[in-house]
Amino acid sequence: MNAPLILIVATLVFTLIIVLFRKQPVLSAAVAVLGAGLMATFTSIVPMDEPLVFLGIPYKIASTLWVLGRALILDEGNRAAIGFLYFAGALLFCVAWTLRSSRNLYYVGLLSIGSVAASLMIQPFLFAAIFLEFAAMGAVLILVSPEYPARRGGIRLLVMFTVAMMAILTAGWMLENVGVTRATPELAHRATLLLALGFAAIMAVPPFHLWLTSAAAEANPYALAFVTVFLQSAGLFFLLRFLGTYEWLRDDPRLFSGIRMVGTAMVWFGSLLALSQRSFSKVMAYALLTDFGVMLLAVGAGTTESNYLALGLTGVRVVSVTVWASGMARIYELQVEDNVESLRGAAYRSPLAATAMLVGLMSIAGLPLTAGFPGRWGLLLALAPIDPFAGWAIVIAFFSIGVTTLRWADILLSEPHIRAQGSRSIRERLTLGGGVALSLLVGAFPQIIYPWVVEGVSGVAQLLP
């Protein structure tokens, strides 16, 4: 037996089952959760390349699959990241069950996670860019649905990832075949520029962020949450693999200061634009940009601890974004439009959904007592001595998104004469309330969950000295 083959076959089989039952949302969600959960478990705990005995039958699960001269390898360097992606997928599918999200979410979502997993397993890993392109195609199918035809956002996303694929493949060829090292500064400069272009497009660095704001305005919030979680996680893992593989790249201090500069600009850009938005989805899009900027600041700090913080931030983003998106999607279900006028008093129409929206935003902003806080605080302490300007950017983000949260809380809580609308089922209470509780729990007791999140995804960071 072969681990990558098992993952591929299992992904295809579960996808097929979901397609067969796609008119029954609960069954589709259950199969998606089961499939993603089983693959997360398999990836995380099953020993590779070791003789095992099951029911008296000896067997061994090989870690390598050869396809057309290229290897797919599931090893210690990537299994934690792949397990994390499938686990995050299971969580997102589980909550999607209670919401009327995109009809393509379950089966295309599972295929997209499979594609991201393949991008982490492929060797030479430079070809991961092509699998990320396939994942982006899946993301477009999730974002653009008959109910939410987010055409502009979808098309822009595909364009950005196609540009990224070409830039990274070319840079990868230069690194692998032309012999780029410290001794070839001109080639190194050219390869670094191509890499910067590719990763900027993947990680939605302005001006490559346009797909995010367009999609936020048009797409189902939950579909957008799913797409941002797995695409940004894949982008971060890919970036860390690059830094881990090429020592000359890692040893270049200008690269890390450049990453910090881009991160700082993103934080300022996202924070200030979030303040001025009249649509809550766009507020969230800019808050997410700020969060991606903070993640880049963590990578740009260039230390092992800061890499762990970047991974931790990626882990808690799953919780934050899920809580926000589930609240927002529930508000949409009540036929409330996404603008200041329509959202006035929304907290009285659906108190739990409004709470989830605000807690999600607070958590993305990294405000105290929310899931995003421990990572932000830890990063601030680590970054301030190295780069005070970047440290101040994090503080600005705290204040700016904090003020934005207060402003939107005021909007949601105005018009107190409005009555609650629609019945709240037990599953809605469970998911919305559970999400809010989880976010607050991680924020209040980071020592319980945060190390586990970091440990869970840290296998990908081969940046230890």
Added chain:
Amino acid sequence: MSWITEFEIVPSLGVAVTGGLLILLNNRRLILGTLAFQYLFVAWLTGLALPLQVAAAKMVAGFMACSILAVTLANIEPARDAFQSRTIPTGRLFRLAAFMLVFISSLGLGRSNWLSLPNLSSVALYGLTMLMAFGLLQIGLHEEPVRVGAGLLTLVSGFEVAYSGIEPSFAVIAMLSAVHMGIAFIMSYILNLGFMKYPPEEVSE
């Protein structure tokens, strides 16, 4: 075959013409026809670095991508232009001016081996530079799925001409061919979305 290298200027001139037509034409069916024709020249350019059979396989993938879009176009109302840009000027004169600017720039860029690629003739370099430049221009000018799709496919074609020379492995060729078909499928899906009536999602449990 010797004629492929002997007349290597033909595909480069061909992509200049088809690239221009893709930008200037308004009729989406003609755009697809031009795109299919462009794949012939792309295969020729690819054939300068790869065996002809492999180049032909790329051409087939391109034709399949065009077919996917063509089938979708055949099933939707021809008069309706679902998704016109509201922000970018798209008049033919403007597009002609933009095309001329990009054409001259790509001629300038193609004079040097700007990608530092080995085993690439100067004529092929002009061809791939023009493909990538016209593809980017097309993407920048339009937001309508068929035109953006044509732009993306042109851009990827240009990249492939360059990349297949340096990475001729079968796996990469197969995956990049899949990218062509994937882009066509996605654009086809987006195009379809505005015209098809989907039944509401069943919510019974």
